[in-house]
Amino acid sequence: MARYLAAASVAWLAGTASAFTLLSAPQATFTSRATKISTNSNSNLLAHRLAPVHAARIETSMAVAAGVRFPFTTGSRVATKKLVVVTGASSGLGKACVKALANKGDYLVVCAVRDPEKMKTVADELGLPPSSYKIMELELASLSSVRQFAKQLKAFAANRSIDSLICNAAVYQPAKLVPNWTEDGFEMQLGVNHMGHFLLVSLLMDTIKKAKDPRVVIVGSITGNTNSIGGGLVWPRADLGTLGGLEKGGVKPVAMIDGKPFNGAKAYKDSKVLNMMTVNELHRRYHKSTGITFTSMYPGCIAETALFREKRQWFRTIFPLFMRYVTGGYVGEDEAGERLAATVADPACKKSGVYWSWNGNAKQVGVLKDGIVVGAGGAGGEMFENEQSDMVKDQARAEKMWELSTQLTGAKWPAAAV
Ligand SMILES: NC(=O)c1ccc[n+]([C@@H]2O[C@H](COP(=O)([O-])OP(=O)(O)OC[C@H]3O[C@@H](n4cnc5c(N)ncnc54)[C@H](OP(=O)(O)O)[C@@H]3O)[C@@H](O)[C@H]2O)c1
Numbered sequence: 001m002a003r004y005l006a007a008a009s010v011a012w013l014a015g016t017a018s019a020f021t022l023l024s025a026p027q028a029t030f031t032s033r034a035t036k037i038s039t040n041s042n043s044n045l046l047a048h049r050l051a052p053v054h055a056a057r058i059e060t061s062m063a064v065a066a067g068v069r070f071p072f073t074t075g076s077r078v079a080t081k082k083l084v085v086v087t088g089a090s091s092g093l094g095k096a097c098v099k100a101l102a103n104k105g106d107y108l109v110v111c112a113v114r115d116p117e118k119m120k121t122v123a124d125e126l127g128l129p130p131s132s133y134k135i136m137e138l139e140l141a142s143l144s145s146v147r148q149f150a151k152q153l154k155a156f157a158a159n160r161s162i163d164s165l166i167c168n169a170a171v172y173q174p175a176k177l178v179p180n181w182t183e184d185g186f187e188m189q190l191g192v193n194h195m196g197h198f199l200l201v202s203l204l205m206d207t208i209k210k211a212k213d214p215r216v217v218i219v220g221s222i223t224g225n226t227n228s229i230g231g232g233l234v235w236p237r238a239d240l241g242t243l244g245g246l247e248k249g250g251v252k253p254v255a256m257i258d259g260k261p262f263n264g265a266k267a268y269k270d271s272k273v274l275n276m277m278t279v280n281e282l283h284r285r286y287h288k289s290t291g292i293t294f295t296s297m298y299p300g301c302i303a304e305t306a307l308f309r310e311k312r313q314w315f316r317t318i319f320p321l322f323m324r325y326v327t328g329g330y331v332g333e334d335e336a337g338e339r340l341a342a343t344v345a346d347p348a349c350k351k352s353g354v355y356w357s358w359n360g361n362a363k364q365v366g367v368l369k370d371g372i373v374v375g376a377g378g379a380g381g382e383m384f385e386n387e388q389s390d391m392v393k394d395q396a397r398a399e400k401m402w403e404l405s406t407q408l409t410g411a412k413w414p415a416a417a418v
Pocket of ligand 1: 087088089090091092093094113114115118138139140141167168169170171192219220221222298299300301302303305306307308
């Protein structure tokens with residue numbers, strides 16, 4: 001009984017509940033200046049005088065602008081590191097993942113963020129060694145920004161591999177009564193969480209496949225899986241219907257994938273279904289031909305992240321406590337970041353087509369076992385291959401999603417070997 005009460009409480013709580021630049025806005029000036037001064041033999045010196053802190057990145061920028069191929073001017077060690085791209089690296093799970101990868105010492109993390117200045121502050125706060133990260137601007141609410149980012153990333157990595165891509169960024173807008181729209185007219189959560197990443201994978205796949213151990217990860221969620229407490233008992237449930245909204249064009253005024261009236265919380269969950277379906281389709285279509293490991297994962301409930309920024313303060317105070325002490329679904333940012341980092345760094349995560357989870361499938365509230373709360377996907381426990389809901393696994397719908405997302409984003413895919 002206690003379990004059902006707890007589950008009901010979760011349901012109630014949760015229910016209420018541009019272009020690439022290596023630098024930030026003022027620094028962007030340096031990037032364009034760098035273009036102009038790239039033929040100047042004193043350009044490196046000038047970069048150091050302009051902004052000593054960013055000199056390394058400015059040099060890189062100059063090299064890119066001048067069409068110079070790497071190895072970098074800033075230290076040969078960087079070029080020997082594995083390159084991992086993390087979207088949404090400036091907050092929450094993405095930030096913790098960058099920290100985890102940077103701490104390993106053999107990764108160069110491209111922090112693909114909408115606000116490079118914020119990322120610089122975050123990197124300084126984390127004390128990231130300059131050789132462990134690069135900041136690049138990526139606005140997922142703009143398909144032209146996604147294209148520009150991919151182009152510039154490829155130029156940046158021209159003489160090396162892009163080993164892994166982690167599609168982590170997302171927005172959650174449960175309190176919106178009317179939709180926000182991306183530059184291309186998609187409802188914001190659909191556009192940022194799914195469409196932007198869908199296009200990004202298509203643009204980078206040909207480069208990523210050349211890496212030794214290539215991996216593409218798209219962060220999923222139990223909230224998109226109706227076979228879990230968070231996704232099955234908490235209203236509204238994810239439901240793509242027959243993808244009528246995407247068939248109608250998928251852009252303003254169409255706000256929902258199923259074509260029904262806008263519901264912010266459902267739009268988020270639906271977008272997470274598309275994230276996980278995309279991974280399943282990528283695996284089915286391209287794993288064998290590219291050798292890329294395509295996976296999704298559920299990090300646990302990281303109840304304090306900015307994802308919940310739209311929730312009222314009382315909710316943001318109680319929710320972490322509730323998830324920690326009542327459901328057992330809570331995981332701290334650092335541990336969640338380690339989990340996400342493992343999906344690209346751990347040999348145990350090499351298997352493709354998997355939806356990774358830890359410490360239980362969250363189909364129940366946690367139970368205390370040997371002093372540890374187990375079963376709800378929270379802190380601790382072992383990694384395992386979780387089961388997705390029937391909707392996420394529905395291949396006919398996934399194929400339709402693939403065709404429609406391809407049309408709507410203009411993504412170009414190689415012929416699939418299926
Ligand atoms: N928190 C949880 O309990 C939980 C549970 C399951 C799954 N997840 C998933 O975990 C991932 C990370 O979420 P989080 O909890 O870490 O939330 P978060 O702290 O809000 O992080 C989301 C990141 O996405 C970035 N972002 C948002 N809109 C963007 C845009 N238009 N273009 C580029 N980047 C954009 C944000 O940038 P700014 O830094 O500029 O805001 C932020 O860095 C998401 O995929 C989410 O669905 C979270």
